[in-house]
Amino acid sequence: MKKYPCLEIDLGKVSHNVAEINKLATAKGIEIIGIIKGFNAIPEIVQAMIKSGLKFLGASRLENIQPLIAAGIKAEMMLIRIPMLHEVDSVVKLTNCSLNSEISVMEALSLAAIKQNKIHDIILMVDLGDLREGILPEEVYDTAKKIIPLKGIHLKGLGVNFDCVSGFQPSVSALNELVILSQKIEKDLGIVLEVVSGGSTSSLGLVVQDTIPSQVNQLRVGEGILLGHSDIFTNLENTFQDAFILSAEIIELKNKESVPTGKIGRNSFGEIPKFQAEGVRKRAILAVGKQDVYPDHLNPLDKKIKIIAASSDHLIIDVTDSTIDYKVGDEIQFIPSYPGILSITTSKYVSLRFI
Numbered sequence: 244m245k246k247y248p249c250l251e252i253d254l255g256k257v258s259h260n261v262a263e264i265n266k267l268a269t270a271k272g273i274e275i276i277g278i279i280k281g282f283n284a285i286p287e288i289v290q291a292m293i294k295s296g297l298k299f300l301g302a303s304r305l306e307n308i309q310p311l312i313a314a315g316i317k318a319e320m321m322l323i324r325i326p327m328l329h330e331v332d333s334v335v336k337l338t339n340c341s342l343n344s345e346i347s348v349m350e351a352l353s354l355a356a357i358k359q360n361k362i363h364d365i366i367l368m369v370d371l372g373d374l375r376e377g378i379l380p381e382e383v384y385d386t387a388k389k390i391i392p393l394k395g396i397h398l399k400g401l402g403v404n405f406d407c408v409s410g411f412q413p414s415v416s417a418l419n420e421l422v423i424l425s426q427k428i429e430k431d432l433g434i435v436l437e438v439v440s441g442g443s444t445s446s447l448g449l450v451v452q453d454t455i456p457s458q459v460n461q462l463r464v465g466e467g468i469l470l471g472h473s474d475i476f477t478n479l480e481n482t483f484q485d486a487f488i489l490s491a492e493i494i495e496l497k498n499k500e501s502v503p504t505g506k507i508g509r510n511s512f513g514e515i516p517k518f519q520a521e522g523v524r525k526r527a528i529l530a531v532g533k534q535d536v537y538p539d540h541l542n543p544l545d546k547k548i549k550i551i552a553a554s555s556d557h558l559i560i561d562v563t564d565s566t567i568d569y570k571v572g573d574e575i576q577f578i579p580s581y582p583g584i585l586s587i588t589t590s591k592y593v594s595l596r597f598i
């Protein structure tokens with residue numbers, strides 16, 4: 244018996260997506276770091292990623308790493324959110340490598356690593372335009388010069404992030420800029436930088452087109468593994484887009500007007516809803532709500548269903564046009580978006596089922 248709402252996760256499909264993306268990348272000399280933040284680091288999914296050949300995982304929160312260690316999962320770990328100054332000891336203890344942009348944090352990481360008798364790898368993030376983390380290109384050289392003498396840490400390479408906050412898209416020219424910066428540091432400072440970390444899922448598009456600069460040898464991929472695409476419009480060949488399916492139960496099914504009577508003000512979420520006058524429609528209420536996932540992150544599998552609205556614990560859908568004669572107690576299935584999966588796996592009210 245399923246306990247609703249239920250997130251069904253097809254581990255075989257996740258494994259398959261990992262293997263396909265890894266094959267695509269390996270052919271171009273690129274290592275894939277499997278990013279686990281998008282699904283709350285559920286150990287079964289992490290296992291599926293490792294089974295398909297990933298050796299290096301990336302987490303954005305240290306809290307996600309401890310349970311994996313407890314589950315006996317062995318992989319190299321990268322912290323992909325730049326560390327808090329107050330967590331450097333745990334960063335060194337739990338991970339092999341972190342993305343960084345603040346010299347004070349790297350100095351603290353150095354002290355922590357010396358104390359723990361470890362070498363912690365640093366990827367220095369460069370902001371090429373996304374305006375999230377990273378130092379500006381003109382500061383890379385001076386920052387690298389400060390990092391190199393620090394004991395206990397090792398400057399492994401440069402990295403960049405695209406489209407996380409500004410929608411700044413990956414491009415060959417931006418990645419070439421990163422490569423040139425990397426080469427300049429190697430030459431002028433007499434060191435070897437092993438890694439050029441060229442972004443995330445969105446950079447896979449350049450791998451498919453075979454335009455990614457050959458020096459880029461690492462991508463940090465989460466979304467592409469879960470949903471088999473390089474962006475929401477472009478599926479990757481031979482991958483599954485439906486490894487994750489959310490099922491919710493119908494708790495009310497009635498014919499009702501499509502427009503409310505009376506004066507419309509703000510709803511419980513502070514929004515003023517808009518309605519289309521379509522007369523009386525067959526509406527179902529599902530026992531799932533914004534506390535689990537916002538409705539714009541759900542895509543009904545039954546294409547004839549329309550999502551109308553949601554409150555914290557109710558999702559209202561229009562089933563009038565469906566060819567299926569739904570009943571109270573039936574389940575309705577959705578494919579969640581990437582933010583949808585994040586939200587659903589964070590909700591303690593959604594049960595998990597692995598197939």
Ligand SMILES: *Cc1c(COP(=O)(O)O)cnc(C)c1O
Nearest residue numbers: 278323443444463464465466467
């Ligand atoms: C989230 C994130 C990634 C992975 O992004 P996806 O779109 O899930 O592939 C990579 N690097 C950093 C720094 C991130 O924050």
